[in-house]
Amino acid sequence: MARNKTILYSLILAFSIVAPFVFPNFGTQLATLWLMIIVALTWDMTGGQMGYNSLGNIFFYGTGMYVAAVIAIGLVYDVGDYTNAAGGGIYKFTDLEYFGGMALGILGAGLFCSVCAIVIGSLTFGLRGPYFAIGTLGVAIATGELVSNWDWVGGGQGIALPVYPGDLDTGKIYFYFLFAAIGISVFIFVKWLYGTRFGAAINAIRDDEEKADAMGIHTLRYKLYTWAMAAFFVGMAGGVSAFQLIHFEPLESAYQTINLGIFMVVCVLLGGKGTLWGPVVGAILFHLFKEVTWNYLLGWQWVALGALIVVTVVYFQDGVMGWLMHKRPQWFGIRIEEKIAGEAE
Amino acid sequence: MDQILGNIGLLFEFPVVNLKIILDGIMIGALFALAAYGLALVWGVMNVKNLAQGDFVISGGYVSWWLVQHGFPALLGVPVAFVVMWGIGWVIYKLVISRVIERDLFTSLLATFGLAIMMAQILNLMFGSDTQSVDLGYDTLYFFDGFIDVPIAKLIGVVMAMSLAAGVIIFMKSSRMGQAIRATAQDSRAARVMGIDTEKVYAFTFSLNSAICGAAGAIIVMVWLVQPFYGISYSIRAFVIVTAAGLGNLPGVIAAGLGIGALEQYGAHIFGIGYQQAVAVMLLLLILLYRLIQQRRNRQVLK
Numbered sequence: 001m002a003r004n005k006t007i008l009y010s011l012i013l014a015f016s017i018v019a020p021f022v023f024p025n026f027g028t029q030l031a032t033l034w035l036m037i038i039v040a041l042t043w044d045m046t047g048g049q050m051g052y053n054s055l056g057n058i059f060f061y062g063t064g065m066y067v068a069a070v071i072a073i074g075l076v077y078d079v080g081d082y083t084n085a086a087g088g089g090i091y092k093f094t095d096l097e098y099f100g101g102m103a104l105g106i107l108g109a110g111l112f113c114s115v116c117a118i119v120i121g122s123l124t125f126g127l128r129g130p131y132f133a134i135g136t137l138g139v140a141i142a143t144g145e146l147v148s149n150w151d152w153v154g155g156g157q158g159i160a161l162p163v164y165p166g167d168l169d170t171g172k173i174y175f176y177f178l179f180a181a182i183g184i185s186v187f188i189f190v191k192w193l194y195g196t197r198f199g200a201a202i203n204a205i206r207d208d209e210e211k212a213d214a215m216g217i218h219t220l221r222y223k224l225y226t227w228a229m230a231a232f233f234v235g236m237a238g239g240v241s242a243f244q245l246i247h248f249e250p251l252e253s254a255y256q257t258i259n260l261g262i263f264m265v266v267c268v269l270l271g272g273k274g275t276l277w278g279p280v281v282g283a284i285l286f287h288l289f290k291e292v293t294w295n296y297l298l299g300w301q302w303v304a305l306g307a308l309i310v311v312t313v314v315y316f317q318d319g320v321m322g323w324l325m326h327k328r329p330q331w332f333g334i335r336i337e338e339k340i341a342g343e344a345e
Numbered sequence: 346m347d348q349i350l351g352n353i354g355l356l357f358e359f360p361v362v363n364l365k366i367i368l369d370g371i372m373i374g375a376l377f378a379l380a381a382y383g384l385a386l387v388w389g390v391m392n393v394k395n396l397a398q399g400d401f402v403i404s405g406g407y408v409s410w411w412l413v414q415h416g417f418p419a420l421l422g423v424p425v426a427f428v429v430m431w432g433i434g435w436v437i438y439k440l441v442i443s444r445v446i447e448r449d450l451f452t453s454l455l456a457t458f459g460l461a462i463m464m465a466q467i468l469n470l471m472f473g474s475d476t477q478s479v480d481l482g483y484d485t486l487y488f489f490d491g492f493i494d495v496p497i498a499k500l501i502g503v504v505m506a507m508s509l510a511a512g513v514i515i516f517m518k519s520s521r522m523g524q525a526i527r528a529t530a531q532d533s534r535a536a537r538v539m540g541i542d543t544e545k546v547y548a549f550t551f552s553l554n555s556a557i558c559g560a561a562g563a564i565i566v567m568v569w570l571v572q573p574f575y576g577i578s579y580s581i582r583a584f585v586i587v588t589a590a591g592l593g594n595l596p597g598v599i600a601a602g603l604g605i606g607a608l609e610q611y612g613a614h615i616f617g618i619g620y621q622q623a624v625a626v627m628l629l630l631l632i633l634l635y636r637l638i639q640q641r642r643n644r645q646v647l648k
Contacts, residue, residue: 053451126637130394130450134584138629141581145623258577262458269455302466309459313452314444 016184020176027172031244033287034179038237039260040267040279041186042230047265048274049194050226051206053129056136058261059143060231062254063116064109064238066147069159071108072101072243083154093162106178106239113235114228121224128209137257144255158249161242175244182240186233191276193229202226206274262309263290270312272321281320352615365493366610372499372568374606375506378599379561380579381586382510383554389592390530390550391446393453397437399579400464401555405430405562406571407472413479419567422479423505426563427556434555438548446547461576468573478570502568509560513553514595526550578622582609585629588636 020027039057046052073082076097085091093101124135148156164171193199201222204212213219241248248254255261263286271282289308293301312319318326325332356363384398408429409422417425441460445453483497517523529536529546537543565571586605590597605628612624 055454123634123637126641127633130454131588131633133451133454134394134588135630135633138581138626138633142623142626142630145620145626149617149619149623258458258462262455262462265455299470300466303463303470306459306461306463306466309462310441310456313456313459314441317448317452 013184016180020173024169027169027176028244029287029291031172031176031179033284034176034183035237035241036263036267036283036287037183037280038179038186039234039264040271040283041183041190042233043264044268044273044279045190045193045202045226045230046223048268048278049199049206050202050223051209052125052223052227053133053265054136054227055133055257055261055265056138056140057230057234057264058255058257059120059136059140060113060117060234061238061241061260062140062144062147062250062256064106064113064235065242065248065254066153066159067112067235068102068105068109068239068242069161069248070153071105072098072161073159075101075104080152083152083157083159091162093165095165098162098165102239102243105242106236109239110232110236113231113238117228117231118224121227122220125220125223125227137261140255140257140261144250144257147255148250154249156249156251158247158253159242160247163246164243175240178240179237182233182236187280189229189233194276198222198225266309266312268319269317270308270319272319272323272325273317275319275321275325278319278321285320348617349615352617356614361489361493362614364489366614367607368493368495370607370610371603372503372606373610374603375503375510375599376561376565377579377582377586377606378602379506379510380558381583381590381602382513382595382598383557384583385587385590385592385595385598386526386550387554388587390526391442391547392450393442393446393551394450394457394584395554396454396457396580397461397464397576398554398558398583399576399581400461400468401430401434401558401576402562402565402579403571403573403576404433404464404468405559406566407468407477407562408559409563409566410472410477410479410571419479419481420501422563422566423509423560426559430559430562431552431556433559434552435548437555438551442551443544443547461580465573465576472573474573476570476572477566479566481567496568499568502564505564506561509557510599513557522546522549578625581622581629582625585625585632588629589632 019030023030039061043054043057046054046057070079073079076093077091082091120136120139124132124139127135147153153159164174166174201212201217204215204217205219205222209219238254245253252259267282267286268279269282270286271280272278286308290301290305293304297304316323380398380402383401384395387393387395405426408426409419412422412425413419437460441456442453445456481498481501483501485494485496486500487494517526525536525541525546526549528539528541529543529550533543536546562571582605586598586601589605590601605625608628609621609624613621616624
């Protein structure tokens, strides 16, 4: 069993490494797939494992974009002047400035988003269930609207970052591996985390927060730490996105509440909430569905997507992993049913 | 910052401006209140939080606009939108909503979010993404040397909104179905025991909500404009109002609707029109925060 798992993991890892070289035409789509996996896995940390369904995780993505961009530009030039000149083309970045700014920007974005998560979380974690969802959605929408009125970061026009200095194809592969690296770290991290005492504690919060509190778990602290960890990864992914997209603006690409903000939730529900592999499987299925409809159902793709959301939520809420767990419990090491059947005989 | 202070100064220099803002706010708030009342009804009776509320409103507006395009009088749009949206609401109830009632609240929130995306896109594909409105062709009244302009169309809209609200209130108070709805909201199990067909009540309530929204949309298309993607802003305002007023509190919903309409106009005046949406969302957050603090005093959480 353990050997099988090692082989499976190595196969997946090997495939992720060769994928951009085997399918060079799909470089950007594959990078986006990793982004979906990252946001789905991190959404599941609070949504699936802790029972707090946030609709506002997109806030960290957008904020990550802006923080990374502001840091990368701010290290070399004055941000206000830079955004004022939007597309003037007089601002040049050397390779060192570009890559140094990117590294610091992405890291800074992650850290800043963690701090944001702690601040926002300490205000909103008193809200439960749907109120938490609406409250966090409100935070994301409000921030998007405020940023689009903030001229220092380019207002509604957004920011245009410098282009990757190498040639276009290397750039695509470079960003693919940045996303893949973050994605793999997230997966390893959550896999480890769910096995620890911490994972047990956040599961206890999901199952019954009052009892968990009564058992001596400092629930607010656990909730804040979990969200901060999720925010760290989403913020970094946002930072990478900012450099990959080159130009982004607040409402459609950074704080895209109804696109990525809702997609991540659908990915998790499609794959199976509260499971390790669910978000990954869901993200892959969802991304495939999205790319296919975007290519073959032009005009109707959003209707198809809305229908997918409704159908997933209403008819198929356990997701792929939940369905498998029900059909093939032995794959997950669950043997309860067999034992009960044996005793009955 | 100077501009904001200047705008605030303007309010004190010319008190008439306040009157105009409040009037505008009340007119807009009356329509928000209708959508919010529908939301409160569905929320209270079947515990479904409908994020597609705004898209029902916009759909109603398009029904009315379509009628006018085909040569029907504009005022006919309100009753027709009411009936058409009743039917659409019933279909949506049977297909989707009836299956999420028993589930947890996040399910209904997400399912209706998916619905909202679908409806907005279908409207976009059918009617295009331009803003549309219906011109009633009435004059505009001027008061205070032209400081305050009140288009007669807006007055008609407010009167229609008020009569619609009054009709719904009377219906809920006195009709047999209204009693059944209120009984189901209080305790659905007890209602079932007493012989009320709750399934029918749910279907009726959701259709009624959709119809109210549709009629509100038909009024909105006469006094402002509609666009396929405007739905979400009406949904947000409906949530602001219901969160502020609480469920099952009709006078509260109307008062909150009018108040939020006025507050939003003040926000738009002081910070600039670009902040109007932000002001509405910030109000939602402030109200949530206020209720949170209120609850925390009793060592409770907002569920």
